[in-house]
Amino acid sequence: MGDRGAEHAAPTELEEITSRISDLTKWREIFSFHGLEVNSTTHQGTPFPKQGRSSAGNGPPGAGESPGSQPPSTIPQPLLPPQSVGGCPISLDTAMRLQKLLFRNMTPLFSFEWAAAHFRFRPPHSDLAYALEAGKGGTRAILVAVQAHIISYLLFTRETECTQLERLCRVGQWEQGQALATALAETLWAAGGGGRAVVCLITAPITMMPPREGYRANSFTERIQLFEFSEKAAAQGFISDHIHCFKGEGSHGVILFLYSLLFSRTLERVQEDLGDTAPLLNISSGNITCTEAVLSLLLTGRASPWELGGSQELESGTGDGDGEAPWQRGPVGFLRWERAPVERQVSAGAAPWTAGPPPGPWAWQSPVPAKGPRAQVSPGLRTPRLPVWLCSVSGRHSVLFGTDSRLLSDWKSERIFHLYFYSGQQEQTQTAHLTIDTHSHHWEEAQREDPSSPRKRHPALEMAIRTKWAGATVSWNGTDPFF
Incomplete structure (x- = not known):
């Protein structure tokens, strides 16, 4: 019985030793990244395994390793690219x-x-x-x-x-x-x-x-x-x-x-x-x-830092003299909206409504500074070659896109159309589907509502969309607005 107990105890001790070595390696790599090298000589002369073309393209790194064998903070093994x-x-x-x-x-x-x-x-x-x-x-x-x-x-x-x-x-x-x-x-x-x-x-x-x-x-x-x-x-x-x-x-x-x-x-x-x-x-x-x-x-x-909003120099089309055209339409656009109380804008002398008819007192709108590039996004970014936009909504970044390549080249396509939205957050499990109507009279009906109605405060993403299509109505097609 004693011999059998020893046989079972030996693997346990070996596993404990292996675990401690693994922990030591992990912490050494963490310290190394932050400039707290435990012992610089321990890394000199360490052989790095070659990773050829086949290993680079097949499967995720660490394939074949046991789960959790490589901590998130681990620095990857260096590559040896072709000479x-x-x-x-x-x-x-x-x-x-x-x-x-x-x-x-x-x-x-x-x-x-x-x-x-x-x-x-x-x-x-x-x-x-x-x-x-x-x-x-x-x-x-x-x-x-x-x-x-x-x-x-x-x-x-x-x-x-x-x-x-x-x-x-x-x-x-x-x-x-x-x-x-x-x-x-x-x-x-x-x-x-x-x-x-x-x-x-x-x-x-x-x-x-x-x-x-x-x-x-x-x-x-x-x-x-x-x-x-x-x-x-x-x-x-x-x-x-x-x-x-x-x-x-x-x-x-x-x-x-x-x-x-x-x-x-x-x-x-x-x-x-x-x-x-x-x-x-x-x-x-x-x-x-x-x-x-x-x-x-x-x-x-x-x-x-002025490129997203443009400046008077860029508006005149003079550029910066290095041969690069200002406001050139690229494949990806940019829309920006920031929440700010209407009262703060009025006190600053800015127009309280910048995308559509005036809202009720509960609406939140984009601040419009008297000077600077944040007054509006440049036309070339609001209207890219393809209907894909990076959105900055109250400082949070997301993606808005359409699947019709003709959307921004044929004005007839911009009456009623569909856009899709991805926030980048783990909580989102499906692509949000939005329907945009640029010819409705929703704003006139909304003005007749009680100013304290919760409907007066529109989702920030919808306000970002209206910086491109002023006065448009946005339907989330059954999804609760979440951005």
């Missing part, structure tokens, strides 16, 4: 300039929320197979902007026999990866002015850079390799081959994509776009959020 690609390691000077663009003050580092953010799809072959999980954090703006480009590709570019909304619901896992690769490549190519794209990957062991005053190493940026492409197809193929570097658990995919955007535009031109304005990212109460300059870079290829 012919010619990746270039980041220098200390470049890393310092990058941090300064992002934070202005070079001390801050990305939060754990940003470090864990990556491009994760909803289950394939489902009602939301096309959709990314965007959550509620500071990375939401980037994820939802990429989501808009994904929808544009799946609906209007990809060849398939499916029609309308079925094109989005019948997407498999491989197609999800292809859609993401296409969306990332298109955005990077636009940021590069249509002539270049730079892809950032983690491909090398930690480089021991000499200390520099004002720079705080994070054991992440120092491992970046830059891969530059002069053809969009080559960039898209490279991203597709290494798509798990953006969508894999623990890949830091959102940060890698943001870095790629900045390097595609070039740090010099991003600085010119920004001028003397605030940095690309805001830090408030420990939260890191994107400025409108980042949204502009995602939608127009420029990091100008």
Whole structure:
């Protein structure tokens, strides 16, 4: 009996030892990301397994591993791309300039929320197979902007026999990866002015850079390799081959994509776009959020904080002299609406109603500053080439889209039409279906109602829609408005 007991006890002790080693490895990697290296010599000379083309395109990273064997904070194993690609390691000077663009003050580092953010799809072959999980954090703006480009590709570019909304619901896992690769490549190519794209990957062991005053190493940026492409197809193929570097658990995919955007535009031109304005990212109460300059870079290829709203210079069509046409209609548009009490607008001297006839005293409307780009969204973004919009509604980002490619090119299509809405939040399980009527007299009937009626306060999303179609009525087709 004693021998049998020993036989059962041995595996238990071995499992405990293995568990402790696993925990130690996990915490070492967490400390490493935050610049708290336990022992820098333990990482030198560590062999990194090769990950060839086949492993990059087949299945999610970590396939074959037991569930939970890789914590969310784990830094992925570096890739060994083909020698012919010619990746270039980041220098200390470049890393310092990058941090300064992002934070202005070079001390801050990305939060754990940003470090864990990556491009994760909803289950394939489902009602939301096309959709990314965007959550509620500071990375939401980037994820939802990429989501808009994904929808544009799946609906209007990809060849398939499916029609309308079925094109989005019948997407498999491989197609999800292809859609993401296409969306990332298109955005990077636009940021590069249509002539270049730079892809950032983690491909090398930690480089021991000499200390520099004002720079705080994070054991992440120092491992970046830059891969530059002069053809969009080559960039898209490279991203597709290494798509798990953006969508894999623990890949830091959102940060890698943001870095790629900045390097595609070039740090010099991003600085010119920004001028003397605030940095690309805001830090408030420990939260890191994107400025409108980042949204502009995602939608127009420029990091100008004035691009989304336009300025008098851009309205006159003069541009900035670098050969890029202002207000050029792109594949993805932008709608913005912010809640603010009517009383506050009146006291500020602004018109209390900016999208349709005057509301009752319970309505909430968009603030209209006397000056600045936030007065309205530029016409080129309100009317993109395709009916897909990134929406900023009271600071929350979402996607609004139609399935009829003729919607914005044939005025007859804009009388009564259908739009679809995805908030990016986990709580949404189906795409919301909206019907827009631009020729009804709903506003006249609404004015005769009791001013204290709850119906006087319209959902913010509907008000965002009315910045494009003033006075339109919006039906949620049986769904309770939730945005």
